[in-house]
Amino acid sequence: MWRSEAADETIESAGGLSRHQLPWTDFDAVARGEGGPEPVRKLRAAERSRRLLLLRGLVEVSAKSEDSYRPLPSPEIAWELLARVERTAPHALETILAHPYTGTWAGYTTRLCRQDITGVCPFWVHLGHLHCLAAAAAVRGEIPFEAELPVWQGKAALPTLGIAQLRTEAPFSVARIRGSRGRVEISNSRSRVRLPANLSADTPGWLGVREAVAWSDDRRLLVRIDDLDPYRGLYEPIRPERLSPVEIESWRTVLADAWQLLTRHLPAVAEALPVGLDSLVPEPAVPFRLPSASTGEAFGSAIISYGEDPAPLAAALVHEFQHIRLGGLLHLVRLNHDDPRERLYAPWRDDPRPLGGVLHGIYAFFGVTSFWRALAAAEPDNELAAFEFALWRGQVWRTLTVVRADESLTAAGRRFLDGVAEKLLPWQKESVAGAPRTWARLAAADHYAAWRTRHLRPDPGTVADLAAAWRAGVARPDSAAAALSEPSPTPVPDGDWHDARTDLIRLRLGVDGRARFAAHGSAVPGATEADLRFVAGRADEAAAGYRQLLAANPDDPAALTGLGLALAARSTGPAARALLHRPELVRAVHRLLREESRSTPSVEAIAGWLGRFTH
Template sequence: MTGALAPARGLPEETLRALAAGGGGEDAARVLRAGQDARRLLLLRGLLDAAEPGPHGPAALTAWRVLTDVRRRAPTVFAAVVGYPSVGPAARRALRQAMQGDPSEAPSLLCALATTAALRANLRTTLTIPLTSPHLTLPSAGTLTLPPMPPGTLLEAHTGNGAEIRLSPTRPNTTPPTPTPTTPETSTPGPAAPGVGGTWASEVGGTWAFGWAPVRALSAGEGGEGITVVLDETDPDRMPGGALRAARMTAAEAARFGALLEDAWALLLRRHWTVAAEARVLLRAFTVLDAPHGRSTSGTPRHASGMVGLSPPVDAPGLAETIAHEIQHTKLNAVLDHHALTGPDDGARYRVPWRPDPRPLLPALHGVYAHLGVAGFWRRERRSGPRAEAAYTRWRAAAHSAALELAESPSLTPEGRLLLKGTTTTLASWTP
């Protein structure tokens, strides 16, 4: 397929060319992040449109106004909550269900987002959250497991008292039920995420026997060169389809993860500054995957932008390599929000050295681009020893051979050809 490049729809051609070469750096990452943020705003508006005609329309409209207020008063908080990885899959599912005649999840998600944003911005407000499951997820903060409640129960969330949120169960036109007192008056789970933590208590007599599972903050580096992400093991939409580890990391395991991240980040800053700059903008959260047969694995979900799933890291260089690998997938997923890189699946399959099974064109292109990042990582590590030299040689050859095979596909769009050409040129320029 030939032809001129289609309009970038917000992605400048120079940015696409920089990304095609394998990098792009902070400038390109910020362009991609801005596009992701704009798409989230469209999803939010879609949630409101789906919810307004229903019985919880007033609650959804209040949530919309609270989010608008937080965006004005605390734009960083707004961006962190609305841009949280799991919001993408959750909103897309809610909108699909609304199109199929069930809009119940739309107001629930919108109200949960507003509650989280108000909590983190310390905005005094009251929101009503329609419950659709026994778990209340507050994206970027954590998940509450609630006690049994009658169908149709609503939660009133009261924020604005520091890091405290008070919840009271109500039902339309009924007296709120009185929970059974089983725990102390308040429960303080401690720090959850940057700017989030606090007390979770019942507004009515007694307290609830529920479980609060917060996300955990992981930080590495300092000041403008540092990064803070969260370790999320509870949000049900954090990585759709991923082989998620069932058991939550122990405190010791999480502490080890944090220590390895500090060492990995120091390595990236020292020798892989472009990867570090991109990750600082685009990486928002980790979640833990099962390790099949004891082997390390990792993945990046298509619509949960900023999330990386990985098996528990073994050492700092391996974690740094995983970040270099998955940030490539993250960038390419963001490019796909602006450009189709391939046409409809024509049934052709391509053999790639990193998979035993032949792959469709788009997954194969994803793999080439990701392994360009892997080869680039080990290229800069070559002086560290035989392991690095062998890894570089292996992954450069693998990515280059696969790129040459994909170049023959008639299903690449002009943008897909541009990206593959830039990737191939970079790989060919590196010494075997």
């Protein structure tokens, strides 16, 4: 059983300490992606107490120095208002404490305070957000109050409710808010905004936070679609990015469809997810992709780009819910010792990752795998679902197998990964149709080879020996064994790369895939004519196209990998092996030969030679 000291369960007694407990049974259930809503409630309770500690710490430290909060009143005033809300309308306080961006703000501002830096705004503006939180709680609790709020570029925020837009020429200023008998006004010297009775509505000077409600039988998903809160981003405060009425309705529609998929195909996850997800930050659509993100400080929030297809959105919701669960768990228990080195390959990222990031990715994509597995089983003709299942079950298992032996894991971390493995291992043996399985294997090889090309640097001495051996016509040089050594990755990439071929594969395998591939394939960012030929199944034509690209730029990571894939589609010859398993070595040797001689062999020739003794 894991325990964590945290703040007591009230504002007024926040100086006291209690213990949050998570039994091993709950820990193991979370690791397996199971357990229902109860473990999530326990994680949320611990997160509430953590936020109280951060809030109280900020108040105690900053109240000692007027320079930290002027021209606003002392943060003690905001704390006292929160205490009033707790006494008269505790539900309103709970809503504000549970708000994901209360956590983001508390973590961000605490770091500013400890590091003695200002951040995006003057420090008093960040610290003054506590007054915004207290005022929002008072508005929700319908208690009479007065307060002063920080104003950023004319915007005064009431978290969970909306923002008031005031006239001001100053980038940072102060406004007054008054609430009495159901009437709330925010004003400065030049303007006055009265909040509407329906706070989610837009009225002159007011933009309300809107919601989406999705039903599937008796199961409900209720989330705020928050495009206003200044602390809704990943790293630092951001300005409002208002969705139009058409855009908000489009989000509601696709969320409803995604919720139907989740409740139908992953009912256990759908039972727990509404307890852990209450806010969604909408991002603009990204062509042919659906990126998403979250942060451990914003328990309950997911940042997701818009897409019209509900299946990828459902997968993204599961993905971010996994991050939310693990983020909450990590506030109670350490799964790994501190190790910031960017040293591990993660198939879902283009850069090397530290162990902690890889653990998050394993757990998130374990959830993604479970969704696509369920959808593929329910829809046997859905080639895209089968491809996604085959791709991610292999990628997650490959990464988990490497990480389970890492010395930086704690005992709890190994136990956690054992729980993931318990569910994931049997999935490796499940049947997947031939074409999706083949495309998944190629997509995995594509990503890994491109990552090696960009982030591994072969030993210069070995490269020089191999180049000399090539010039001397040696079939198997003495340095052949040294060529098999694995260099440590560097986070600095050598060359650009777009994962365009995998985007094209998804386009081809989706609904009306062949027609959509023919119509829209050339619009996929980064896709070349050779890529289109490869995904169309014309490997020989693709290989010719990649040779032309390499003749113009022999260092192009995408063309190097593409040639390897095209050659491998016809045979498993030495050039294909080298280009897919030692591409960084092929490029390094070819690069040195180019520098030393006017007459340079082709990349394919070097790959064919190296492939005879590197595997």
